[in-house]
Each structure stands twice: as C-alpha cells, then as structure tokens.
Amino acid sequence: MIKATDLMIGNYVNEYILGDVCVNEIYENSVSVLAKHMDINKVVSDIAYTISCSNLIGIPLTPDVLERLGFKYDEFNILKHHILKCRWITEKITGDKIDVCFLRFDSIIKPPMPCTDIYHVHQLQNLYKALTGKDLTFKTT
Numbered sequence: 001m002i003k004a005t006d007l008m009i010g011n012y013v014n015e016y017i018l019g020d021v022c023v024n025e026i027y028e029n030s031v032s033v034l035a036k037h038m039d040i041n042k043v044v045s046d047i048a049y050t051i052s053c054s055n056l057i058g059i060p061l062t063p064d065v066l067e068r069l070g071f072k073y074d075e076f077n078i079l080k081h082h083i084l085k086c087r088w089i090t091e092k093i094t095g096d097k098i099d100v101c102f103l104r105f106d107s108i109i110k111p112p113m114p115c116t117d118i119y120h121v122h123q124l125q126n127l128y129k130a131l132t133g134k135d136l137t138f139k140t141t
Contacts, residue, residue: 030051
C-alpha cells in the first residue's frame with residue numbers, strides 16, 4: 001500500500017486490476033489515475049479512475065524498468081543513469097542474491113551520511129524531481 005503523501009502528480013504506480021497507471025490527482029486517501037484502454041478497434045486512450053491508495057503498490061525497480069526510466073548499460077554491463085549517481089544493488093556483500101533489488105544513493109558528504117535506498121518507480125521519480133526540478137520519464141509499454 002502507498003500513502004497519498006508519498007505520491008506526486010505524474011508518478012507511476014501499480015493497481016491490482018489496471019496494472020501500471022499514472023497519478024493524475026491526489027486526494028486524502030485516494031488518487032485519480034490515468035490508465036491505458038484499448039477499444040475493440042484497437043484505439044488506445046487514457047481513462048481516468050479514482051482509486052483508494054490501499055489498492056496501489058509501487059512498481060519494483062528491475063533492469064527492464066530501469067531501462068524504461070532512461071538507465072543504460074555501460075561497457076562493464078552495469079546499469080547507469082547519465083545524471084543520477086547510484087548503484088544497482090542485486091546481492092549482499094557476501095555475494096548472496098537478495099530478494100528485492102534496489103538503487104543505492106551513497107552520501108558524498110564528509111563525514112559520510114546514511115545512504116538512501118530506492119525500491120520503487122514513484123520513489124525514484126520523486127527523488128529525481130527533488131534533485132533536478134525535472135520529471136523522470138517512464139516509458140510505458
């Protein structure tokens with residue numbers, strides 16, 4: 001479940017039935033979202049739905065999702081973003097795989113401050129907006 005206070009207009013989240021949707025308006029305990037709909041003539045349009053925040057979950061960061069957010073593989077086959085300086089964490093220091101991969105933003109301030117871990121698209125969109133003042137584009141499929 002996502003709280004309305006964790007969202008900004010333009011965030012992408014997942015709704016159990018509609019799939020990935022874009023937040024259009026935010027209310028106290030619900031949001032208006034735009035979902036893609038294809039009619040019988042295969043014409044795609046956006047339809048607005050008002051949904052309780054209890055029906056929303058974050059879209060997990062996966063390699064495919066990160067590519068849709070503008071990340072690209074470098075010469076060492078590591079996913080990187082041209083503006084964001086972060087690491088894609090897929091395993092523990094011991095080398096064991098972890099269940100939920102995430103992006104880690106390390107502090108560059110001396111003395112080191114705690115790092116920030118991002119697990120979902122809407123969190124990354126919010127951080128990007130706070131750092132750059134621009135929206136992070138999410139290419140829908």
